[in-house]
Amino acid sequence: MQLTSISLLLLALSVSFEGPTELATPQEVRLEVTGFPEIKSLEQIPEIFAIEFKISAPKNSYVNIFQRRLVFNEDGTSAFELVIDLDLPGVYVIMGPDISYHRITVGDQDPETPITPITPTRAIYVYEKDQGSPPAAVSQALHNLNQEHGIFAIAVDQNTPGAPQEAIQAAQTAGLPALVLLDADGTVIKIIRRPTTENHIYEHVLPN
Amino acid sequence: MNTFSPIDPKLIDVVTPFDGYLPDEAGAVWEACGDAARTFPQALWIEPKDWADKARDNDKHNNWGINYLDRFTNQNPTHECTTHALRAVGEGAANKQQGIKVGPPVAGRRLPISATARSIWYSCLSVYAEANPRQRGGASTRGVMDIAVRRGMLPDRIQPREYNFRHTLTGTAGRGGINQSSGAWVPLSQFPAGWQTTAMQHRPVEVIIPTRWEQTVCLLLHGWLVGHGREGHAVPLAFWNQASQVAGYVDSYDVIRYDSISRLRAGLVSAYCITSMTIPPEIAI
Numbered sequence: 001m002q003l004t005s006i007s008l009l010l011l012a013l014s015v016s017f018e019g020p021t022e023l024a025t026p027q028e029v030r031l032e033v034t035g036f037p038e039i040k041s042l043e044q045i046p047e048i049f050a051i052e053f054k055i056s057a058p059k060n061s062y063v064n065i066f067q068r069r070l071v072f073n074e075d076g077t078s079a080f081e082l083v084i085d086l087d088l089p090g091v092y093v094i095m096g097p098d099i100s101y102h103r104i105t106v107g108d109q110d111p112e113t114p115i116t117p118i119t120p121t122r123a124i125y126v127y128e129k130d131q132g133s134p135p136a137a138v139s140q141a142l143h144n145l146n147q148e149h150g151i152f153a154i155a156v157d158q159n160t161p162g163a164p165q166e167a168i169q170a171a172q173t174a175g176l177p178a179l180v181l182l183d184a185d186g187t188v189i190k191i192i193r194r195p196t197t198e199n200h201i202y203e204h205v206l207p208n
Numbered sequence: 209m210n211t212f213s214p215i216d217p218k219l220i221d222v223v224t225p226f227d228g229y230l231p232d233e234a235g236a237v238w239e240a241c242g243d244a245a246r247t248f249p250q251a252l253w254i255e256p257k258d259w260a261d262k263a264r265d266n267d268k269h270n271n272w273g274i275n276y277l278d279r280f281t282n283q284n285p286t287h288e289c290t291t292h293a294l295r296a297v298g299e300g301a302a303n304k305q306q307g308i309k310v311g312p313p314v315a316g317r318r319l320p321i322s323a324t325a326r327s328i329w330y331s332c333l334s335v336y337a338e339a340n341p342r343q344r345g346g347a348s349t350r351g352v353m354d355i356a357v358r359r360g361m362l363p364d365r366i367q368p369r370e371y372n373f374r375h376t377l378t379g380t381a382g383r384g385g386i387n388q389s390s391g392a393w394v395p396l397s398q399f400p401a402g403w404q405t406t407a408m409q410h411r412p413v414e415v416i417i418p419t420r421w422e423q424t425v426c427l428l429l430h431g432w433l434v435g436h437g438r439e440g441h442a443v444p445l446a447f448w449n450q451a452s453q454v455a456g457y458v459d460s461y462d463v464i465r466y467d468s469i470s471r472l473r474a475g476l477v478s479a480y481c482i483t484s485m486t487i488p489p490e491i492a493i
Contacts, residue, residue, distance in 0.1 A: 121493075122493060125307075129246075129249060129251075129252070129414065129416075129483050129484070130246075130249040130251055131249075131251050132251045132252065133252060133430040133431065133432075133483075134304075134431075136265045136266055136268070136269035136271035136431070137265075137269055139269060139271050139304070139307065139309075139431065140269040140270070140271070140309075142307030142308075143270075143307055143308055143309045145307070146306075146307055146308050146325070147308065147321070147324065147325075152493045153307045154305055154306050154307045154487075155304065155305060155307050156305055156484070156487075157414060157483065157484045159413065159414065159484065160305065160413065160414075160484050160485075160486075160487065161413055161486045161487065162409075162486050162487030162488065162489070162492055163487055164492075164493075
């Protein structure tokens with residue numbers, strides 16, 4: 001019975017995506033996916049959550065859907081909010097359950113050309129102490145980046161004088177806490193929102 | 209580090225002769241910290257039932273305040289204790305900010321990691337000389353925090369690596385050690401010319417003032433140090449021992465000692481936790 005209702009739901013789907021299509025640097029993005037039928041009973045919610053999205057990504061990318069959130073609108077319609085961490089330059093295609101898709105190009109380059117990973121020289125974890133302190137695992141990762149990988153890694157409250165302002169601003173824009181990776185020129189090359197584990201950080205910061 | 213091992217009772221609530229801490233009045237430390245003073249953020253509260261889990265996480269990741277300290281200091285026989293506590297709380301905050309676990313300290317030893325980290329050692333004398341120009345008699349927490357927040361601290365003459373600071377000062381008029389310079393008393397009037405510029409770059413910018421002893425423990429569990437004074441002595445609390453329910457401190461006599469909960473309560477009137485320090489240009493990239 002449940003299978004039938006999902007199938008009926010899928011047959012009725014014609015979703016569309018809203019979100020950026022071109023980005024200068026790898027970063028997390030939010031996509032709004034609309035086009036779901038009106039939800040008339042709570043039983044339909046698991047069916048909608050069962051809908052899968054697939055992502056085509058550049059080689060070596062660890063891209064994943066960081067968060068899926070169902071948003072209910074006042075008119076009875078609903079939308080998915082997807083938070084996706086685009087971690088390398090290149091072309092990403094997010095595919096819906098029907099024939100719809102959304103394409104995002106990251107970086108100003110021909111997607112056919114080989115991708116050269118950009119190694120950060122600085123990793124700045126920016127937080128607001130009123131919202132919490134750096135997790136112990138994040139502190140450990142910063143220590144290892146400093147001591148074993150030669151990356152200048154610090155953890156600063158957003159109000160700390162002398163902290164790199166480009167990193168503070170980037171983190172504030174993305175939402176705190178965030179780990180901002182900068183190259184040797186001070187350009188923001190990636191923002192990792194709310195890292196909580198050592199591996200989450202290493203995957204983004206260290207070359208493969 | 210294992211903070212689940214019971215502590216020798218002889219190391220708990222140790223009574224020492226007057227070391228230089230003058231009692232504070234309620235609210236005085238808050239006023240002294242001025243714009244840097246912060247109430248305890250609710251987001252930092254950890255339910256006591258969760259303390260053991262957080263302590264275990266800190267043990268696993270070496271995330272206690274003491275892990276961000278790479279030296280002892282020795283005030284003997286001076287009355288500088290309040291500034292020795294201050295330097296530890298400030299250095300711990302600065303090193304935590306710098307993301308490098310330089311500790312825990314080992315008495316009488318220079319840790320190799322100090323030379324590769326961005327650890328900065330502050331001069332206790334650079335604050336005490338103004339807090340009590342008479343040398344003997346000590347100082348309150350209010351007195352030293354007012355100075356530190358307003359005009360900062362000077363770096364010690366001894367540093368773990370060469371930073372080329374424009375101004376430095378003797379670390380202590382007490383014994384000092386391999387990681388702290390000692391020497392004759394230096395009155396404020398004889399500080400090096402233009403010292404204020406350098407001192408302003410070594411200044412606490414955010415100071416949380418706990419009002420309950422449980423908040424003090426929460427701050428320790430978050431990996432910061434908490435300074436407090438009681439019974440004539442000010443100390444930097446640097447970790448929480450879950451087994452014995454005591455807070456360990458890096459005493460300014462080259463030893464680790466412990467304060468019980470009753471002392472945490474008694475020390476609340478002077479308790480402070482520096483969570484953010486200015487980043488001087490010598491270590492900024």
